[in-house]
């Protein structure tokens with residue numbers, strides 16, 4: 289049976305995403321920490337999850353929905369979404385990557401809403417499987433959502449976890465693949481081609497579908513429709529590295545590169561004009 293958790297009046301599509309992009313640029317500049325392109329490519333995924341889908345994610349309640357950012361290097365997008373939802377105050381959000389801050393380059397346990405320390409690619413899905421399995425065993429209505437990078441699917445551990453999830457019919461588990469076609473050292477299809485991605489997941493027993501990863505409403509609808517199928521669900525979200533900033537889009541250097549004040553101004557000007 290399908291469940292419906294979407295609010296009767298969905299949030300204004302796009303507004304949260306534009307704000308998240310602006311904050312990612314501002315905090316990246318202030319902290320001089322990169323991974324900007326990777327954070328920008330998952331903005332709509334974060335907006336759909338944190339703005340529409342997740343129930344009580346940072347509450348500590350036993351039946352809260354769980355979220356795991358397997359591609360932990362995009363943590364700034366997660367922190368921005370939590371800040372937007374009022375789950376991180378201004379001072380904490382602005383402490384990103386400062387000495388002693390809970391907001392590191394990668395998510396850390398200790399910050400409410402972060403279920404696992406991630407960033408060692410390939411491990412997040414296994415953690416999500418464990419959470420989903422435990423919740424299912426005690427008949428919790430909570431769901432588990434995990435966001436992976438496309439290159440992360442090169443890791444063998446991902447497919448061991450995928451097999452586990454299908455074997456145990458973890459229909460409370462939904463994965464989103466951020467298919468931006470890029471990884472740290474080049475194009476994913478040139479380094480280790482995983483296409484056709486959705487077919488691979490189907491072969492491992494998952495319900496897989498392709499979705500526009502920058503269509504927040506489509507992502508929200510697909511995620512809302514992800515339970516009750518008797519099998520885990522994966523969305524292959526087609527995205528663009530550096531989405532929203534013209535000089536970053538599909539440019540590999542923005543996996544790591546830091547902003548200058550001039551480039552940050554240019555990015556913010558573009559984002560402002562697109563809102």
Ligand SMILES: [Mg+2]
Nearest residue numbers: 438439468470
């Ligand atoms: Mg990628």
